[in-house]
Amino acid sequence: MTSAEWPLWEVFVRARRGLSHLHVGSLHAPDAAMAVRNARDVYTRRGEGVSIWVVPSDQITASSPDEKDAFFDPAGDKVYRHPTFYEVPAEAKHL
Amino acid sequence: MAGTDEREAAFYAIVDSDGRIEPRDDMPEAYRKTLIRQIAQHAHSEIIGMQPEGNWISRAPSLRRKAILLAKVQDEAGHGLYLYAAAETLGVSRDQLLELLHTRRQKYSSIFNYPTLTWADVGAIGWLVDGAAITNQVPLTRCSYGPYARAMVRICKEESFHQRQGFESLLTLTRGSAAQKAMAQDALDRWWYPSLAMFGPPDTGEQVSGGHTEQSMRWGIKRFSNDELRQRFVDMTVPQSEVLGLTIPDPDLRWNDERGHYDFTAPDYDELFRVIKGDGPCNAQRLAHRVAAHTEGAWVREAAAAYAAKQRAKTQTEAA
Numbered sequence: 001m002t003s004a005e006w007p008l009w010e011v012f013v014r015a016r017r018g019l020s021h022l023h024v025g026s027l028h029a030p031d032a033a034m035a036v037r038n039a040r041d042v043y044t045r046r047g048e049g050v051s052i053w054v055v056p057s058d059q060i061t062a063s064s065p066d067e068k069d070a071f072f073d074p075a076g077d078k079v080y081r082h083p084t085f086y087e088v089p090a091e092a093k094h095l
Numbered sequence: 096m097a098g099t100d101e102r103e104a105a106f107y108a109i110v111d112s113d114g115r116i117e118p119r120d121d122m123p124e125a126y127r128k129t130l131i132r133q134i135a136q137h138a139h140s141e142i143i144g145m146q147p148e149g150n151w152i153s154r155a156p157s158l159r160r161k162a163i164l165l166a167k168v169q170d171e172a173g174h175g176l177y178l179y180a181a182a183e184t185l186g187v188s189r190d191q192l193l194e195l196l197h198t199r200r201q202k203y204s205s206i207f208n209y210p211t212l213t214w215a216d217v218g219a220i221g222w223l224v225d226g227a228a229i230t231n232q233v234p235l236t237r238c239s240y241g242p243y244a245r246a247m248v249r250i251c252k253e254e255s256f257h258q259r260q261g262f263e264s265l266l267t268l269t270r271g272s273a274a275q276k277a278m279a280q281d282a283l284d285r286w287w288y289p290s291l292a293m294f295g296p297p298d299t300g301e302q303v304s305g306g307h308t309e310q311s312m313r314w315g316i317k318r319f320s321n322d323e324l325r326q327r328f329v330d331m332t333v334p335q336s337e338v339l340g341l342t343i344p345d346p347d348l349r350w351n352d353e354r355g356h357y358d359f360t361a362p363d364y365d366e367l368f369r370v371i372k373g374d375g376p377c378n379a380q381r382l383a384h385r386v387a388a389h390t391e392g393a394w395v396r397e398a399a400a401a402y403a404a405k406q407r408a409k410t411q412t413e414a415a
């Protein structure tokens with residue numbers, strides 16, 4: 001057989017109105033329309049979602065795990081970005 | 096870039112702290128290979144496992160049972176897909192994996208090489224085979240490889256319906272006519288030992304025959320030995336058989352107060368190895384059916400790809 005594999009798609013499902021789409025898995029499909037249909041049949045057979053996104057897997061740009069430390073370093077030492085960094089008297093309410 | 100030792104240390108640091116390895120992380124080559132083999136074998140089992148039950152869809156005794164069976168078999172196809180997708184994150188393609196199945200270079204669970212002779216077999220498969228599968232799969236939801244663990248979470252959620260519908264179907268038979276009850280007992284008689292064999296060969300105590308258990312435990316792929324899981328399954332299933340009013344075909348089955356477990360007769364492991372090697376009642380038929388379905392479906396895959404290519408070309412000319 002000479003035909004190449006159908007491309008891979010990443011599937012994102014919104015479980016309920018008010019929630020973000022979450023990655024649930026992937027599948028192969030010849031085009032976007034079929035990817036959405038297949039995603040419905042595979043990932044929402046029990047009412048798991050109200051909306052589906054599909055994205056070609058090769059269109060995703062990821063941060064590399066090799067540069068993990070350096071890449072996420074800037075956040076590491078900035079504890080003052082968290083509210084717990086600040087000490088305020090107990091009498092001061094609603095802070 | 097970190098050296099090999101440093102990378103291996105980073106890998107074991109994650110595994111030892113019960114963390115998860117993700118697709119682009121460094122991992123030992125043997126870990127990757129073991130996972131590909133295990134996940135692929137698991138995926139193959141899901142899709143080959145559609146056949147014994149699929150055999151009864153057109154002959155289900157009621158529309159209700161038919162709808163349930165269709166939904167279950169469809170779920171198994173979905174399980175295959177989740178698992179193939181997890182294996183693909185390790186750098187193999189779906190086509191490669193199917194090729195390995197079709198040429199018998201990768202295996203699937205031996206249980207699916209037994210025939211479904213009566214309608215009661217469908218109930219027995221749901222109760223026992225899916226029950227054994229759940230016992231095996233629940234610990235895999237905490238497996239060290241992220242995509243595999245996530246696929247197992249999804250699968251386990253769906254499996255509980257499979258087991259319950261099987262139990263309910265058998266219960267209906269055991270509460271029916273004498274002939275129906277006899278059919279249910281006959282199904283249990285035939286499926287009991289092959290179900291016990293699903294946990295694999297003994298891997299604890301004196302009977303250990305090599306195997307991968309120790310290494311897989313070190314890697315956080317396996318959490319319990321085959322023997323522990325088999326015992327867990329027996330302990331869970333015996334009381335259920337009493338509710339059904341059926342007799343497990345093992346004269347030596349009895350509760351052991353000292354151990355706090357049931358004592359039981361081990362399955363015939365020589366038979367297990369024979370069936371794995373290809374000499375089971377249905378091996379040839381299952382594989383031939385799989386290959387035929389793949390070959391006869393080729394034109395559909397090709398037509399869909401051709402249509403997609405045509406649509407793409409059209410959008411490109413319109414945009415130009």
Ligand SMILES: [Fe+2]
Pocket residue numbers: 141170171174250254
């Ligand atoms: Fe399954």
Ligand SMILES: [Fe+2]
Pocket residue numbers: 171225228254257
């Ligand atoms: Fe199942």
